[in-house]
Amino acid sequence: MNKKKFEVRRRYDATAKHYDPRYTNIQKQKYNEVFSHSNLSDYELILDVGAGTGLLLDFYKEKTQNIFCCDFSVNMLNEGKKKHNNGFFICSDIESLPFRKNSFDLCTSFSVLQNVQNVSKTIEEKFLVLKDNGILILTALKKKFDKNRLKHIIDKAGFKLVKIWNLSVEDISLIARKE
Numbered sequence: 001m002n003k004k005k006f007e008v009r010r011r012y013d014a015t016a017k018h019y020d021p022r023y024t025n026i027q028k029q030k031y032n033e034v035f036s037h038s039n040l041s042d043y044e045l046i047l048d049v050g051a052g053t054g055l056l057l058d059f060y061k062e063k064t065q066n067i068f069c070c071d072f073s074v075n076m077l078n079e080g081k082k083k084h085n086n087g088f089f090i091c092s093d094i095e096s097l098p099f100r101k102n103s104f105d106l107c108t109s110f111s112v113l114q115n116v117q118n119v120s121k122t123i124e125e126k127f128l129v130l131k132d133n134g135i136l137i138l139t140a141l142k143k144k145f146d147k148n149r150l151k152h153i154i155d156k157a158g159f160k161l162v163k164i165w166n167l168s169v170e171d172i173s174l175i176a177r178k179e
């Protein structure tokens, strides 16, 4: 693991206890806006990459047994495990997801891309865990990304962009299909 990534992980590990009080409201606002365009219940197996404390599980309680929460910060995952006795918490770097290709119907990643060094390569190579026709939902901080850059990345990775729009809070959101 390189120094920058190590530092990002150290920062999330160190602040994990404060994440929910600080960010629950804003993250839930993002989920609300995104899932007014795409219903979680339409998908069987869901992978949330950079899932942190598993806030997405709180948002969608009914089907949490089908949601895999992956994150490289053990402390963020432990905060999540304290709150949930369902869902799966997996400690993994986005660069080395421990799943076979073509496994998931939906992959989500909320507010994670700002931490990833080669975003293009990551989307191209790591979201092969999605089934064909599977859906990718990403949100990315507006202050770090713009729509054109994200469109280009999605296009280059071989996904078909379904929708891209600005959320009312801090992120751009996109929905894309794996072809």
Ligand SMILES: C[S@@+](CC[C@H](N)C(=O)[O-])C[C@H]1O[C@@H](n2cnc3c(N)ncnc32)[C@H](O)[C@@H]1O
Binding pocket: 008, 009, 012, 023, 027, 049, 050, 051, 052, 053, 054, 055, 056, 070, 071, 072, 073, 076, 092, 093, 094, 095, 109, 110, 111, 112, 115, 116
């Ligand atoms: C801003 S938090 C978002 C957490 C969650 N998605 C949410 O909606 O609350 C970013 C998360 O991405 C994780 N993360 C950052 N880089 C990662 C990487 N390379 N692999 C796995 N997780 C990563 C961090 O540990 C952190 O939990």
